[in-house]
Amino acid sequence: MSIxxxxxxxxxxxxxxxxxxxxxxxxxxxxxxxxxxxFFFTPDDYRxxxxxxxxxxxxxxxxxxxxxxxxxxxASLIWVIRRHHVSALAAKAAAPVGIVMTLIALATGxxxxxxxxxxxxxxxxxxxxxxVLFLFYLGYIALWEAIDNPDTxxxxxxxxxxxxxxxxxxxxxxxxxxxxxxxxxxxxSLDEKENVADAFSNPLYICMVGFxxxxxxxxxxxxxTEIRARRIKALLARARQEA
Amino acid sequence: MIALLMxxxxxxxxxxxxxxxxxxxxxxxxVMVPFSVGPESDLLSRIAPGVLWLGALLSCLLSLxxxxxxxxxxxxLDLLATAPLPLEAVVSVKALAHWITTGLPxxxxxxxxxxxxNLPVEGFKWVVISLxxxxxxxxxxxxxxxxxxxxxxxxxxxxxxxxxxxxxxxLIFGAEAARRGALGMGVETPLLMLAGISxxxxxxxxxxxxxxxxxxxx
Numbered sequence: 001m002s003i004x005x006x007x008x009x010x011x012x013x014x015x016x017x018x019x020x021x022x023x024x025x026x027x028x029x030x031x032x033x034x035x036x037x038x039f040f041f042t043p044d045d046y047r048x049x050x051x052x053x054x055x056x057x058x059x060x061x062x063x064x065x066x067x068x069x070x071x072x073x074x075a076s077l078i079w080v081i082r083r084h085h086v087s088a089l090a091a092k093a094a095a096p097v098g099i100v101m102t103l104i105a106l107a108t109g110x111x112x113x114x115x116x117x118x119x120x121x122x123x124x125x126x127x128x129x130x131x132v133l134f135l136f137y138l139g140y141i142a143l144w145e146a147i148d149n150p151d152t153x154x155x156x157x158x159x160x161x162x163x164x165x166x167x168x169x170x171x172x173x174x175x176x177x178x179x180x181x182x183x184x185x186x187x188x189s190l191d192e193k194e195n196v197a198d199a200f201s202n203p204l205y206i207c208m209v210g211f212x213x214x215x216x217x218x219x220x221x222x223x224x225t226e227i228r229a230r231r232i233k234a235l236l237a238r239a240r241q242e243a
Numbered sequence: 244m245i246a247l248l249m250x251x252x253x254x255x256x257x258x259x260x261x262x263x264x265x266x267x268x269x270x271x272x273x274v275m276v277p278f279s280v281g282p283e284s285d286l287l288s289r290i291a292p293g294v295l296w297l298g299a300l301l302s303c304l305l306s307l308x309x310x311x312x313x314x315x316x317x318x319x320l321d322l323l324a325t326a327p328l329p330l331e332a333v334v335s336v337k338a339l340a341h342w343i344t345t346g347l348p349x350x351x352x353x354x355x356x357x358x359x360x361n362l363p364v365e366g367f368k369w370v371v372i373s374l375x376x377x378x379x380x381x382x383x384x385x386x387x388x389x390x391x392x393x394x395x396x397x398x399x400x401x402x403x404x405x406x407x408x409x410x411x412x413x414l415i416f417g418a419e420a421a422r423r424g425a426l427g428m429g430v431e432t433p434l435l436m437l438a439g440i441s442x443x444x445x446x447x448x449x450x451x452x453x454x455x456x457x458x459x460x461x
Binding site: 163167 | 394412
């Protein structure tokens with residue numbers, strides 16, 4: 001039993017279809033519980049009032065925006081090294097989810113920033129690097145759309161993903177140098193004393209797990225769609241040849 | 244390699260090569276800036292280093308789509324790929340030719356356009372130095388983008404979309420060095436970072452460009 005067995009599209013489809021209902025239900029439940037708990041059963045912050053509650057959308061979305069790119073990087077590497085088609089399709093399937101997460105993080109940040117910082121947007125390092133990440137997602141998706149041959153598209157986008165990762169990290173440090181930040185530090189970390197208060201962190205953790213499961217379910221679902229779309233194309237081509 | 248370089252340079256300089264177009268575009272962009280932000284010389288001198296950097300970047304971008312596309316169309320790229328010269332060397336030479344025909348003229352023209360934008364006196368030296376260090380990185384990164392989109396019919400817009408995010412670190416450090424120089428502040432840190440990016444990109448990027456080109460030529 002090795003993980004590479006799932007490189008077989010049929011095996012991948014069968015297993016992912018068995019897992020997906022569990023994922024959908026549990027992610028839906030966790031997100032519902034986390035968001036309802038977070039929105040209605042946490043106290044208002046003494047300085048920020050109830051605006052603090054947008055954290056339950058903002059932080060998980062930002063988390064997934066970065067990790068979706070990371071997952072695309074791993075999938076691209078697997079495609080480049082072992083040439084499993086499912087892996088290339090999973091990277092393709094993850095990109096639109098990632099870009100939506102990036103947009104959610106940017107939008108909720110702007111909505112929170114308006115009353116708190118007094119501005120919708122500031123050229124703060126964290127905000128700027130998220131915007132750059134958004135541009136990288138755009139380029140990646142556009143390149144997938146532009147190329148007809150699926151194998152060429154998979155090859156080119158995976159190399160773009162690898163090179164893009166290096167430059168995205170570089171940009172992250174470049175913007176740090178370029179402007180001082182307005183954004184607060186990490187809300188949650190294992191080694192720091194000053195974290196978000198427990199009242200907020202428990203529903204936040206639940207939301208984060210819910211978002212992670214939701215992302216996995218989304219990627220499984222979209223990868224399945226891509227596999228089937230490719231199968232239809234192959235069948236049509238064969239039918240055209242026989243006719 | 245030298246033969247290839249000379250060939251590319253000759254092709255660029257002769258009719259239809261588009262040599263000087265980038266330069267003219269640089270001039271136009273710079274002239275347009277005062278029209279859009281107003282003619283106050285204080286404001287212009289404050290934004291001059293950034294405008295010059297942005298103009299140089301855009302003119303670089305403009306000339307990228309002909310970097311490999313012409314050779315792709317007439318099939319000489321296939322010949323180059325089968326030549327004894329490794330493809331990594333071919334793309335490096337292509338990037339060098341692009342820099343000599345586009346980047347270097349931009350560097351030389353920047354001080355002249357700086358006069359139009361009322362660039363402070365101390366700024367001239369640092370704008371030229373930062374562009375001199377930064378434009379090679381622009382050419383090399385741009386070659387990667389050109390190699391990515393070489394097979395596409397209308398890849399020009401996509402090329403810009405792909406290359407722009409990759410230009411972010413170079414632009415930040417380059418424009419920051421020029422800005423600090425113009426204000427008479429210490430420029431060492433951004434300048435060293437810029438030089439580091441250029442060196443790393445020149446050393447590593449040809450491998451990515453060649454890999455992408457091999458996929459496209461398959």
